[in-house]
Amino acid sequence: MITYPKIWFLRHGQTEWNKAYRLQGQLDSPLTQLGIVQAHRQAQIMPEILALGPDIHVSPLGRARQTADIALGGAAYRSDPRLMEIDAGKWQGMLRADILAIRPQWAQADPSALEIYEAAEGGEGVSAFRARIRSFLEDLTGPSVIVAHGLLGQVLRAHICGVGPALAGRLSNAQGVVYELENGMEQVLEAPE
Amino acid sequence: MTARPPLFILRHGETEWNAAGRLQGHHDSPLTPAGQTQAAAQNAILSDQDLRGYCAISSPQARAYQTAVIALDGLISPVLTDDALREIGLGDWAGQDRASLMSQSGAADGFTLYELAPRAEGFERLHARCQAFLARLEQPAVLITHGITSRMLRLILTGQPITALRDMPGGQGVVFRVENAQQKRLTLGA
Numbered sequence: 001m002i003t004y005p006k007i008w009f010l011r012h013g014q015t016e017w018n019k020a021y022r023l024q025g026q027l028d029s030p031l032t033q034l035g036i037v038q039a040h041r042q043a044q045i046m047p048e049i050l051a052l053g054p055d056i057h058v059s060p061l062g063r064a065r066q067t068a069d070i071a072l073g074g075a076a077y078r079s080d081p082r083l084m085e086i087d088a089g090k091w092q093g094m095l096r097a098d099i100l101a102i103r104p105q106w107a108q109a110d111p112s113a114l115e116i117y118e119a120a121e122g123g124e125g126v127s128a129f130r131a132r133i134r135s136f137l138e139d140l141t142g143p144s145v146i147v148a149h150g151l152l153g154q155v156l157r158a159h160i161c162g163v164g165p166a167l168a169g170r171l172s173n174a175q176g177v178v179y180e181l182e183n184g185m186e187q188v189l190e191a192p193e
Numbered sequence: 194m195t196a197r198p199p200l201f202i203l204r205h206g207e208t209e210w211n212a213a214g215r216l217q218g219h220h221d222s223p224l225t226p227a228g229q230t231q232a233a234a235q236n237a238i239l240s241d242q243d244l245r246g247y248c249a250i251s252s253p254q255a256r257a258y259q260t261a262v263i264a265l266d267g268l269i270s271p272v273l274t275d276d277a278l279r280e281i282g283l284g285d286w287a288g289q290d291r292a293s294l295m296s297q298s299g300a301a302d303g304f305t306l307y308e309l310a311p312r313a314e315g316f317e318r319l320h321a322r323c324q325a326f327l328a329r330l331e332q333p334a335v336l337i338t339h340g341i342t343s344r345m346l347r348l349i350l351t352g353q354p355i356t357a358l359r360d361m362p363g364g365q366g367v368v369f370r371v372e373n374a375q376q377k378r379l380t381l382g383a
Contacts, residue, residue: 161271163248164332170273185270 004160006143008049008189009179011153012059012067013038021096025088025117028062035063038176039070044191045178050075052143057136059083059148068147077147082136085149086114086129089122112169114151126165130155153179161186197350198333199372201239201247204343205260206231206365214291216306217339218283221255228256231366232263234381238368239268239335250330251337252278261337269335277326280339281307282314304359307341316355319345343369347376 013035017024031039056077058068061084068077091099099116100106106116118126133156146156150173158168160181178189206228210217224232251261253274261272286294286306300306308315323345336346344361348354350371353361362369368379 157271161248161269162246163271163273166329166331167248167250167273170275171271187270 003183004137004181005140006054007140007156007160007179007181008046008054008145009153009157009181010042010067010071010145010147010177011150011173011175012063012147013070013175015063023088023091023094023096023099023116023120024063025086025092025120025123026061026084027092031063031066035067035175036070039067041176041191042067042071042178043073045189046071046073046145049145049178054143054145055140056145057083057147059085059152061085061149064147064149071147072145077145080136082132083146083148083152086117086126086151086155087124088117088120089124091116091120091123113173114154114169117151126155130159130165133159150175157181157186160184196373197327198330199370200330200333200346200350201242201335202343202346202369202371203235203260203264203335203337204340204363204365204367205252205254205256205337206235206263208256210288211365216283216286216289216291216294217256218280218287219254220287224256224259228260228365229263232260234366235260235264235368236266236268237381238379239264242370244268244335247333247335248273249335249337250275250278252276252280252339252342254279254339257337257339264337265335272337275326277322278336278338278342281316281319281341281345282312283307284310284312284314286310286313302359316345316358320349320355323349347371350374351376 013031015029015031015035017029019032056075057080058064058077060079060081117123154168154171154173157171157179161184180187180189206224208222208224208228210222212225249265249269249272251258251272251274294306298309300309307313327349340363344358347369348358348361351374362378370377370379
C-alpha cells in the first residue's frame with residue numbers, strides 16, 4: 001500500500017447551490033451564511049495545524065478559495081486545478097430533482113452524488129477524476145492542507161483509506177470539519193459547538 | 194459463482210436491553226460495560242489479522258456503530274454505514290420482553306418470534322436484503338451487524354438454506370471469518 005504524507009482535508013462550506021440541490025461540478029456559487037459559519041468552525045481547528053508549517057493546496061473554484069480565506073486565516077496557498085470538483089458536463093447547473101426526473105430508474109435506488117456525476121452526460125467520469133487526484137497525491141512532498149470539494153474529498157479519502165471506488169460515495173461528506181488522514185486512516189476533527 | 198471477497202463478521206456487544214431480555218429489532222439501546230469489553234476483545238482478535246485492503250461497514254444502529262468504533266480502533270477508519278446491515282425488523286414486538294412473548298405466543302423458540310410478530314420483516318425478506326448487499330460488495334470488508342442479520346449473511350455465504358438459520362453459531366465478543374464459503378469462529382485466547 002502506498003503511504004502518503006499526512007493530509008488535512010477541508011471541504012468548502014455550504015453554497016447557494018448546495019442549498020438549492022443544484023449540481024455545481026466546475027461551475028460555482030458563493031457560500032451561504034451557514035457556509036461562512038462552517039468555514040469559521042474550521043478556522044478554530046486550523047491554527048495548531050498551520051503552526052506545523054504544512055504545504056497548502058486549494059482548488060481554484062471560488063467557493064473553495066472563499067472557504068480557504070476564512071478557514072486558514074489568510075495563510076498563503078497554492079492553487080491546483082487538479083483539485084477542482086468533478087466535471088458533470090451537461091448536468092452542471094441542473095437541479096437534483098430534474099436529473100432524477102430524466103432517470104426514473106433512480107427513484108428507488110437513492111443514488112449517491114458520486115453515482116449521479118458518474119452518469120452525467122458529457123461529464124468527466126469517476127475513473128478520469130480518480131486519475132487526476134492520484135496524480136495530485138503523488139506530487140505531495142510533505143504534510144499538506146487541502147481545501148477543495150465534496151466528491152473530490154470522497155474519492156481522495158477513499159483512495160488513501162483503502163475504500164474501493166464502489167463505496168467512495170458512501171463516505172461522510174461533511175462541511176465545517178477537518179478530515180485528518182494519516183497512515184491510511186481518517187479522523188474527523190470538529191470544533192466544539 | 195464468482196469468488197466473494199473474504200469477510201470478518203461481528204455482532205455488536207451486549208446492550209442494556211440484551212441484558213434485560215428485551216427484543217430490540219429496529220429499536221436501540223447502548224452497550225453495557227460488558228458489551229464494551231466484548232468489543233475490545235474483538236479489537237484484540239482483529240489486531241492479529243492482516244487487514245490491508247479491508248474496508249469497514251457497519252449497521253447504522255447505534256449499538257453496532259458503537260461496537261465498530263471500539264472493535265476497529267487503530268485498525269480501520271473510516272467506518273462506513275449501510276442500511277442493509279440493520280437488524281431484522283421485529284414489527285410491533287420490538288422493545289418487548291422476550292420471555293413473555295415466548296409464553297404468550299407459544300413460540301417453540303426465540304427464532305419463531307421473528308416470524309410471528311405482526312408487521313415483522315420476516316426471514317425471507319431479510320434473506321433478500323442480505324443477498325443484495327453481498328452481491329454489490331466488491332472488496333474485503335469487516336462487517337459490524339446484529340445477531341440475526343449476521344447469521345443470515347453467513348448462511349448465504351456458506352451456501353445453506355434458510356432453514357439452517359437456527360443452527361448457525363452466534364455470540365458476542367467473537368469474530369467470524371468467512372472465506373471461500375467456509376466460516377471460522379475466532380475467539381480471544383483460543
